[in-house]
Amino acid sequence: MSLDESEQKIDVREDIVHSSIPADELARLSDDVISALKTVYDPEIPADIFELGLIYKIDIEDDRMVKIMMTLTAPGCPVAGEMPGWVENAVGAVEGVSGVEVAMTFDPPWTPDRMSEEAQVAVGWY
Template identity: 95%
Template sequence: MSLNEEKIDVREGIVHSSIPEAELARLSDDVIGALKTVYDPEIPADIFELGLIYKIDIEDDRMVKIMMTLTAPGCPVAGEMPGWVENAVGAVEGVSGVEVAMTFDPPWTPDRMSEEAQVAVGWY
C-alpha cells in the first residue's frame, strides 16, 4: 500500500449485531481509544496508529475479538503485547471479555502507519 492509498479502517470489521447502534458506536470508539493507550516500547506511537490492529469484532454478548500483529515476529514484547491489549480493552465499560489473536499474515509494513504515527517517528 502506498502512502497515497486510503488506509483500511479496522472498524469496518466490527460486526453489526443486535447491540443498539448508539451503544455499538460508543463501544467501538472506546475500544479504539483503549487501543491507543498501548504503545510499542520501541516506537513512539500507539499500536492502533502503527497499524498493528487488523480487525476488531464486537459480538452480541459484548465480547471483543481483536486480530493484531507486531512490527516483527521476533518483537521483544511479543509475549506481553496481547496481555497489554486485553487489559486495556477489558477496562472499557460494557466489554464482557477480550480475545486477542496474533497473525503475521500479512506481515506488518510501515505503509500501515497512520500519518499521525509517521509524524511521531519522524517519517513524515
C-alpha cells in the same frame, strides 16, 4: 460488528454489520475500544499500536465480547509475549466489554505503510 483493516486504518463507521447491540451503544463501544487500543504503545516506537497499524481486525460480538486480531512490527519483537496481555487489559477495562480475546498473526506481515499519518509524524517520517 466487525471492523477489518484491509489497507491501513480501520474505518469504524463503514464496517459495522448487523448487531443486536443498539446503534448508539455500538458506536460508543467501538470508539471506546479504539481509544483503549491507543493507550498501548510499542516500547521501541513512539506511537500507539492502533496508529502503527498493528490492529488487523476488531470484532464486537452481540454479547459484547471483543475479539482482536493483531500483529507486531516483527515476529522477533521483544514484547511479543507481553503485548497481547497489554491489549487485553486495556480493552477489558472499557465499560460494557464482557471479555477480550487477542490473537496474533503475521500474515500479512506488518510494513511501515500500514502506519497512519499521525504515527509517521510521531516517528519523524513525515
